Amino acid sequence: MGKTKLLVVEDDAGLQKQLRWSFDEYEVIVAGDRETALAQLHRHQPPIVTLDLGLPPDPDGANEGLATLQQILALAPDTKVIIVSGNQQRSNALKAVSLGAYDFHQKPFEPATLALVVARACKLHGMQQENRRMLQIEAESPLAGIVTRDPGMLRLCRGVEKVAPSSATVMLLGESGSGKELVARGLHRLGARHERRFVAINCAAIPADLLESELFGHEKGAFTGAGQQTLGKIELADGGTFFLDEIGDMAPSLQAKLLRFLQERVIERIGGRREIPIDVRVVCATHQDLAAMVSDGRFREDLMYRLREIVLEIPPLRKRVGDPALLAHHFRNRFCQAEGRPLMAFSVDAIAAIEEYQWPGNVRELENCIKRSVIMSDGPQIGVDDLGLPVMENTDAAINLREVRDAAEYKVMVMALARSDGNIVKAAHLLGVSRPTLYDLMHHHGVKAQLP
Numbered sequence: 001m002g003k004t005k006l007l008v009v010e011d012d013a014g015l016q017k018q019l020r021w022s023f024d025e026y027e028v029i030v031a032g033d034r035e036t037a038l039a040q041l042h043r044h045q046p047p048i049v050t051l052d053l054g055l056p057p058d059p060d061g062a063n064e065g066l067a068t069l070q071q072i073l074a075l076a077p078d079t080k081v082i083i084v085s086g087n088q089q090r091s092n093a094l095k096a097v098s099l100g101a102y103d104f105h106q107k108p109f110e111p112a113t114l115a116l117v118v119a120r121a122c123k124l125h126g127m128q129q130e131n132r133r134m135l136q137i138e139a140e141s142p143l144a145g146i147v148t149r150d151p152g153m154l155r156l157c158r159g160v161e162k163v164a165p166s167s168a169t170v171m172l173l174g175e176s177g178s179g180k181e182l183v184a185r186g187l188h189r190l191g192a193r194h195e196r197r198f199v200a201i202n203c204a205a206i207p208a209d210l211l212e213s214e215l216f217g218h219e220k221g222a223f224t225g226a227g228q229q230t231l232g233k234i235e236l237a238d239g240g241t242f243f244l245d246e247i248g249d250m251a252p253s254l255q256a257k258l259l260r261f262l263q264e265r266v267i268e269r270i271g272g273r274r275e276i277p278i279d280v281r282v283v284c285a286t287h288q289d290l291a292a293m294v295s296d297g298r299f300r301e302d303l304m305y306r307l308r309e310i311v312l313e314i315p316p317l318r319k320r321v322g323d324p325a326l327l328a329h330h331f332r333n334r335f336c337q338a339e340g341r342p343l344m345a346f347s348v349d350a351i352a353a354i355e356e357y358q359w360p361g362n363v364r365e366l367e368n369c370i371k372r373s374v375i376m377s378d379g380p381q382i383g384v385d386d387l388g389l390p391v392m393e394n395t396d397a398a399i400n401l402r403e404v405r406d407a408a409e410y411k412v413m414v415m416a417l418a419r420s421d422g423n424i425v426k427a428a429h430l431l432g433v434s435r436p437t438l439y440d441l442m443h444h445h446g447v448k449a450q451l452p
């Protein structure tokens with residue numbers, strides 16, 4: 001990465017030199033008047049500007065400096081402008097701050113203090129840019145609420161868009177916390193039934209003897225304690241979408257009843273004598289291997305086939321390229337706002353740990369981890385210790401050199417393409433390879449020129 005650009009607007013040649021010298025870790029660009037300053041701003045787009053208020057043709061006043069400030073902010077509103085002004089100009093410096101300058105520093109300048117102000121401004125600018133990028137990603141999100149840049153997830157989202165308008169029964173496969181319910185809601189929202197209800201039931205969370213009544217409802221007096229008629233979840237979803245989570249946990253006796261409903265599309269409330277026609281779109285989900293359960297006799301084969309007219313697989317978080325860090329920023333934004341805390345940055349170590357960790361609990365685990373970190377961390381930064389991630393044991397999962405190399409190659413290639421927004425020339429430059437080499441790599445990994 002190149003140095004951060006710093007535009008110094010200062011008409012005194014001696015001071016220009018001094019500033020250039022004390023900011024050697026920045027790429028310092030100097031301008032001695034308004035016109036040059038605006039031209040340099042245009043050309044270099046520096047995130048930070050130090051601005052002397054006394055510029056020619058008004059070196060003893062502040063009019064020219066204030067006018068320059070206003071033009072800079074009109075052209076590049078995110079720029080952090082730090083006023084460097086003489087003691088006698090304090091009131092003008094304050095005026096500049098009220099016009100949108102980031103801060104002011106009095107002459108004679110103290111390099112160490114000014115360096116601190118510039119570094120802080122730089123950090124703030126970086127966070128604001130990152131936040132803007134996040135908001136854009138969220139706005140561009142292929143499905144409302146789903147934050148991802150991973151090619152596999154983007155493919156899944158395209159699948160959801162294709163399947164949503166049909167009435168096919170969909171089975172979502174994915175580990176716990178990987179976003180199955182979010183995808184089910186996406187199917188509902190993009191489908192023709194979006195104005196009706198989305199009703200979800202988790203078969204694993206309800207005791208087996210209550211699940212039947214939860215699903216099909218009951219008439220008054222159907223069993224002890226059935227004091228009034230209660231509609232089941234399937235009936236409540238009539239016209240809309242019915243989401244059956246953890247379908248693998250359903251008891252065999254209920255599996256038969258569910259199968260009958262899927263075949264005939266009628267229900268009978270417990271204790272009722274009437275068949276009630278119901279028109280719902282069924283989506284189900286499981287983290288279990290249903291085929292294996294069928295072999296063991298724990299799940300009905302005919303029901304499995306009924307349920308999986310279309311199967312969509314949600315990749316676990318550890319297999320999504322770039323998503324752990326992306327989602328961490330997304331949740332950090334959300335929880336900082338919810339907790340009324342100023343936006344915190346992740347330390348470099350914290351981001352590395354987030355990318356490294358395997359996330360067995362997937363997005364839900366990451367979401368909880370970031371929530372806890374935002375609440376618990378004391379400073380303006382979320383450090384690796386705030387995350388409270390377990391220390392990872394060394395696994396011997398991947399020791400085949402070609403596999404490891406292939407996986408690493410794929411990962412950096414997708415990251416470069418994502419970072420350059422699909423621009424092949426830029427991505428090749430980032431990777432330090434030629435364009436034809438990048439095309440070869442993309443071909444090898446089956447990645448299309450335009451990111452999915």
Ligand SMILES: Nc1ncnc2c1ncn2[C@@H]1O[C@H](COP(=O)(O)OP(=O)(O)OP(=O)(O)O)[C@@H](O)[C@H]1O
Nearest residue numbers: 145146147175176177178179180181182363364367
């Ligand atoms: N890609 C994503 N972008 C943003 N938030 C996500 C994403 N995936 C999941 N989440 C969030 O993570 C949490 C868990 O997701 P969800 O409940 O859909 O997972 P699940 O697979 O249905 O979990 P379970 O198997 O435990 O029922 C939710 O708060 C959800 O909003």
